[in-house]
Amino acid sequence: MKKALVAYFSASGNTAKAAKTLAKAAEAALYEIKPAVPYTRADLNWMDKTSRSSVEMADRQSRPALADTDAPVADCDVIFLGFPIWWYVAPTIINTFLESYDFSGKTIVLFATSGGSGLGQSADGLRSSAPGARIVDGRMMSGHLSEANLKNWVDGLDL
Numbered sequence: 001m002k003k004a005l006v007a008y009f010s011a012s013g014n015t016a017k018a019a020k021t022l023a024k025a026a027e028a029a030l031y032e033i034k035p036a037v038p039y040t041r042a043d044l045n046w047m048d049k050t051s052r053s054s055v056e057m058a059d060r061q062s063r064p065a066l067a068d069t070d071a072p073v074a075d076c077d078v079i080f081l082g083f084p085i086w087w088y089v090a091p092t093i094i095n096t097f098l099e100s101y102d103f104s105g106k107t108i109v110l111f112a113t114s115g116g117s118g119l120g121q122s123a124d125g126l127r128s129s130a131p132g133a134r135i136v137d138g139r140m141m142s143g144h145l146s147e148a149n150l151k152n153w154v155d156g157l158d159l
């Protein structure tokens with residue numbers, strides 16, 4: 001496989017866990033996408049229409065700011081991009097991340113964790129933020145995953 005990076009956003013730790021196992025399985029560098037302003041518990045309350053996550057996800061043009069732009073994207077050909085599913089798609093900070101680097105010519109493989117939803121239309125909401133990249137649906141990674149299981153999956157992707 002070409003040189004790979006696992007970049008992930010995780011507000012409450014589930015996607016972080018999957019990303020760490022995936023990075024080992026793919027022998028990839030690991031990078032956490034951090035918001036400039038971390039999400040509090042109240043921010044994540046999807047029952048509250050006025051919470052930060054509800055307001056951001058109601059406006060797909062919202063672009064929450066990043067804490068840094070230090071991801072080693074330029075060094076990698078394949079980027080595994082992980083996030084929690086929010087309202088059936090990727091959080092808009094993933095758009096911010098994609099718009100902060102040049103992904104042209106690269107392959108982006110999506111993965112996510114959720115309470116039950118799949119990747120849905122996530123890729124469609126991200127393509128315009130990474131012109132020239134090939135964005136493909138990877139897989140859901142909710143729950144426990146072994147490194148061996150993920151290695152099999154990565155090898156099968158034929159990247």
Ligand SMILES: Cc1cc2nc3c(=O)[nH]c(=O)nc-3n(C[C@H](O)[C@H](O)[C@H](O)COP(=O)(O)O)c2cc1C
Pocket residue numbers: 009010011012013014015016044045046053054083084085086087088089113114115116117118142
């Ligand atoms: C604002 C918000 C919206 C969510 N929307 C969905 C959803 O549409 N479908 C779903 O299955 N889970 C949804 N969830 C649950 C998360 O996807 C799930 O808990 C995920 O594993 C969290 O990952 P993290 O710990 O890496 O942040 C939502 C959670 C939040 C905070």
